[in-house]
Amino acid sequence: MPIIPDTKNWTWVLERPCEECGFDASTLSEHDVADLILANASRWPAVLERDDVRVRPDESTWSALEYAAHVRDVFRIFDGRLRLMLEQDDPVYPNWDQDETAVVERYGEQDPRVVGEELAAAAATLAATLDGIPDDAWGRPGRRGDGANFTIATLARYLAHDPQHHLWDVSG
Numbered sequence: 001m002p003i004i005p006d007t008k009n010w011t012w013v014l015e016r017p018c019e020e021c022g023f024d025a026s027t028l029s030e031h032d033v034a035d036l037i038l039a040n041a042s043r044w045p046a047v048l049e050r051d052d053v054r055v056r057p058d059e060s061t062w063s064a065l066e067y068a069a070h071v072r073d074v075f076r077i078f079d080g081r082l083r084l085m086l087e088q089d090d091p092v093y094p095n096w097d098q099d100e101t102a103v104v105e106r107y108g109e110q111d112p113r114v115v116g117e118e119l120a121a122a123a124a125t126l127a128a129t130l131d132g133i134p135d136d137a138w139g140r141p142g143r144r145g146d147g148a149n150f151t152i153a154t155l156a157r158y159l160a161h162d163p164q165h166h167l168w169d170v171s172g
Helices: 030-048 064-087 098-104 112-131 152-171
Strands: 141-144 149-151
Touching (some): 064 152, 149 152
């Protein structure tokens, strides 16, 4: 399983480059996230065609297929969170246990072709949501169940790191 950073101290993602993958959300405008999501999604089909797509490098690290299924679900979850923030005042979005989801949904047993198609569709939906955010809505607030506070702008920039990092995970 991937090592998940302390989710209560999430702001580091917006303040400095990731020490592992090098992605730097501090240089990113929230207006660029949609294009970044689509560019990221375009790189997953090649990963999913690899012969070793189901192979875990070790017991505690996901396979490329599991990472791709996770990224697909990240796109879906964050699209839902953004829509909730656009529709409600300061919503609290449900917690998401990504490790539990990986087990329950059997990420490692899914069809790589289907995961690729679903990832691309989820990325397109998310990008459309991001592109449709009115200029005066980027400051709308929302919260995770653990108390982490976001605006639509910070949630978008926070989101940008995850798929980039996971592409780095499977590409080295």
